[in-house]
Amino acid sequence: MDTLTVSQLGSEKGKGLDFRVIAAFFAIYVIWGSTFLAIRTAVLLVPPWLCAGIRFFTAGVSLYAFSRLRASRHQHGQNGRASR
Numbered sequence: 001m002d003t004l005t006v007s008q009l010g011s012e013k014g015k016g017l018d019f020r021v022i023a024a025f026f027a028i029y030v031i032w033g034s035t036f037l038a039i040r041t042a043v044l045l046v047p048p049w050l051c052a053g054i055r056f057f058t059a060g061v062s063l064y065a066f067s068r069l070r071a072s073r074h075q076h077g078q079n080g081r082a083s084r
Helices: 019-045 048-074
Strands: none
Touching: 019 048
16 A cells, blocks of 8 residues: 655646635635634624524524425325335
8 A cells, every 4th residue: 555745746747726625725714714704793793692693593504494395306106204
């Protein structure tokens, strides 16, 4: 089993940086940066506990909607529990 060290990873000839890797790092940078800015602004305008409650309520509603949409595509029949 061959193992590569960190110094050997960049030594492959003809391989440049993949655009998808750069785009993924840029997306992480933008998403985390905007989240930090939004939380900082919200805490300045709204009490912290209310701000956290709004965040968790929004996350819960979006996850519930996602799971309902996903479940409707995967269930067959009238009762989802009986069809699994």
